[in-house]
Amino acid sequence: MTLIDTEQFTVRRVSEGNNSPASHNVSGILPLPLPPGGHFIGGSFVPGSSTHFIDVVDPTTEQVIASVKAGTAADVDVAVEAAVAAQKSWGATTPKERSEVLNLIANIIDANREAFEIIESANTGKPRTVAEDDVSSTIDTFRFMAGASRTLTSMAGGDYATGHTSVILREPVGVVGVITPWNYPLLMAAWKIAPILAAGNSIVLKPSEQTPLSTLKLAELLAGRIPDGILNVVTGQGRTVGQRISEHPDVALVALTGSVVSGQAVAETAAKSVKRVHLELGGKAPVVVFPDADIRAAAAGVRNAGYWNAGQDCGAACRVLVHESVAAEFTEHLVREVSTLVVGAPEAGDDVEIGPMISRPHFERVKESLAEAKAAGLHMAIGGSALEGPGYFIEPTVISNVPAGAHVATHEIFGPVVTVETFNSTEEAITRANESPYGLSASVWTRDSSLSLSVPKQLDFGTVWVNSHLVLACEVPWGGFKGSGYGRDLSLYALDDYSRTKHVMINHGA
Ligand code: NAD
Numbered sequence: 001m002t003l004i005d006t007e008q009f010t011v012r013r014v015s016e017g018n019n020s021p022a023s024h025n026v027s028g029i030l031p032l033p034l035p036p037g038g039h040f041i042g043g044s045f046v047p048g049s050s051t052h053f054i055d056v057v058d059p060t061t062e063q064v065i066a067s068v069k070a071g072t073a074a075d076v077d078v079a080v081e082a083a084v085a086a087q088k089s090w091g092a093t094t095p096k097e098r099s100e101v102l103n104l105i106a107n108i109i110d111a112n113r114e115a116f117e118i119i120e121s122a123n124t125g126k127p128r129t130v131a132e133d134d135v136s137s138t139i140d141t142f143r144f145m146a147g148a149s150r151t152l153t154s155m156a157g158g159d160y161a162t163g164h165t166s167v168i169l170r171e172p173v174g175v176v177g178v179i180t181p182w183n184y185p186l187l188m189a190a191w192k193i194a195p196i197l198a199a200g201n202s203i204v205l206k207p208s209e210q211t212p213l214s215t216l217k218l219a220e221l222l223a224g225r226i227p228d229g230i231l232n233v234v235t236g237q238g239r240t241v242g243q244r245i246s247e248h249p250d251v252a253l254v255a256l257t258g259s260v261v262s263g264q265a266v267a268e269t270a271a272k273s274v275k276r277v278h279l280e281l282g283g284k285a286p287v288v289v290f291p292d293a294d295i296r297a298a299a300a301g302v303r304n305a306g307y308w309n310a311g312q313d314c315g316a317a318c319r320v321l322v323h324e325s326v327a328a329e330f331t332e333h334l335v336r337e338v339s340t341l342v343v344g345a346p347e348a349g350d351d352v353e354i355g356p357m358i359s360r361p362h363f364e365r366v367k368e369s370l371a372e373a374k375a376a377g378l379h380m381a382i383g384g385s386a387l388e389g390p391g392y393f394i395e396p397t398v399i400s401n402v403p404a405g406a407h408v409a410t411h412e413i414f415g416p417v418v419t420v421e422t423f424n425s426t427e428e429a430i431t432r433a434n435e436s437p438y439g440l441s442a443s444v445w446t447r448d449s450s451l452s453l454s455v456p457k458q459l460d461f462g463t464v465w466v467n468s469h470l471v472l473a474c475e476v477p478w479g480g481f482k483g484s485g486y487g488r489d490l491s492l493y494a495l496d497d498y499s500r501t502k503h504v505m506i507n508h509g510a
Helices: 073-091 095-111 113-124 128-151 185-198 213-222 238-247 260-272 295-311 324-338 360-375 426-434 449-458 491-497
Strands: 039-041 044-046 053-058 063-069 158-161 164-172 175-179 202-206 231-233 253-257 276-280 286-289 319-323 379-382 397-400 417-423 441-445 463-466 499-507
Touching: 039 073, 039 213, 053 113, 063 213, 073 164, 073 175, 073 202, 073 231, 073 238, 095 113, 095 128, 095 185, 095 213, 113 128, 113 185, 113 213, 128 185, 128 491, 175 185, 175 238, 185 202, 185 213, 185 253, 185 491, 202 238, 213 231, 238 253, 238 260, 253 260, 260 276, 286 295, 286 426, 295 324, 295 417, 295 441, 319 324, 319 426, 324 379, 324 397, 324 417, 360 379, 360 417, 417 426, 426 449, 441 449, 449 463, 491 499
Parallel strands: 175 202, 175 253, 202 231, 253 276, 286 319, 286 441, 319 417, 397 417, 441 463
Antiparallel strands: 039 044, 039 231, 053 063, 158 164, 164 499, 379 397
């Protein structure tokens, strides 16, 4: 197989950027629009019961940019009390009234776009284009749910027993606990907040301890403008704040986006109070490339969907399965595509597409995966190493000629690393794609209209794209099968997940 030479990626620093000065305080040029400290409970910021703080780090500089309160179980209890009180009147509002509040939230975020983009980039190191996309998608999520909630309906009632009339009601579940991850902090919060509020519930939300700033900023901007107590935010660790949310008897449902291990912990705790659970967990998306596919388009698709957000995406196109007859051609195109990716800090240039890993521990984990692949003799077609610090940057990497079952191709790396395996029949492609503990998303690349329907039907994934990857829309559901969890974000299915069905049967004695 002929491949172009591995290029040496370098990380572009602020001073090397081709852009105007940085708009956040990494280089001390402009102040970061930080939210107030403390927890947001009952409509205002409170100090909480602990004197401990958690440092928030900019992963491009490894510098502490803020610190937030390390919340306690007692703080969660206060927040739940506020949420219970607020839910009574919120749950009694009409869909139209709730829709107006959701549209107001969308307007407030829209009016403060830049602050959110700056905060998100500073806290995660993600390029401004990714942060801009996150904020636009966040606004769209609130707008969609504002409209969708007004269409919610239930099965028509009727007379099914003599002298009795049945009415079917959709009701809020009550207080919903929400636990969010660090990869899209604001957007993942919006995916929960919008449908949960739209369905008439109140919320106690714990953002990732690594990326709490944009969620706190949202709380700051919403204070006094939405009913007090319908959205409460408690910052802190999963094992304390997340644990208490999962076990609290007055929390009716807990929704987590995060790793499989955290999902298992939440589900286990929630089982004790028979709490409903909604889990959006990890993924390892296969990209199945058939010999008749547009190979250039497939390679370009993986360039975008495999490396967006530095591959820290549960739907990332990270595991290519390509027919052996076109594997060399595909890999050559992919390596060429990947060689054009620019790595750097957000303010180092508008062309930066790859930011850092979120934290030192995650950076070490990705490096370990690469070292393990090298030790197993796998071929680094491009990249394969960490870049010199400061900052947790990894070279965009393609690992080619990966054998079936290799660890690097079966476990979630969550970094800018794409593996390439080959197959020689459609049956083998389907079997190998399904041989994964995850079932979140997959893509199929073919120009054959028959394969474009028959293969997705046989793939065990909650989303299957054909000749595309990682394209999302608020109208369509997102969520996994198998180890990727259960429940659906976005679409009318999310509204369904966050409400409950009640049957009222009236004996009218006829
Ligand atoms: P994580 O599981 O480490 O943390 C997620 C959240 O869970 C954090 O707020 C954390 O504090 C909390 N948590 C951790 N342990 C807990 C416990 N025992 N009880 C309660 N809460 C606990 O995940 P992460 O590293 O922040 O995010 C990356 C993971 O999220 C990846 O596996 C990724 O695939 C997944 N993810 C999935 C989706 C999806 O839609 N399926 C979207 C984004 C991220």
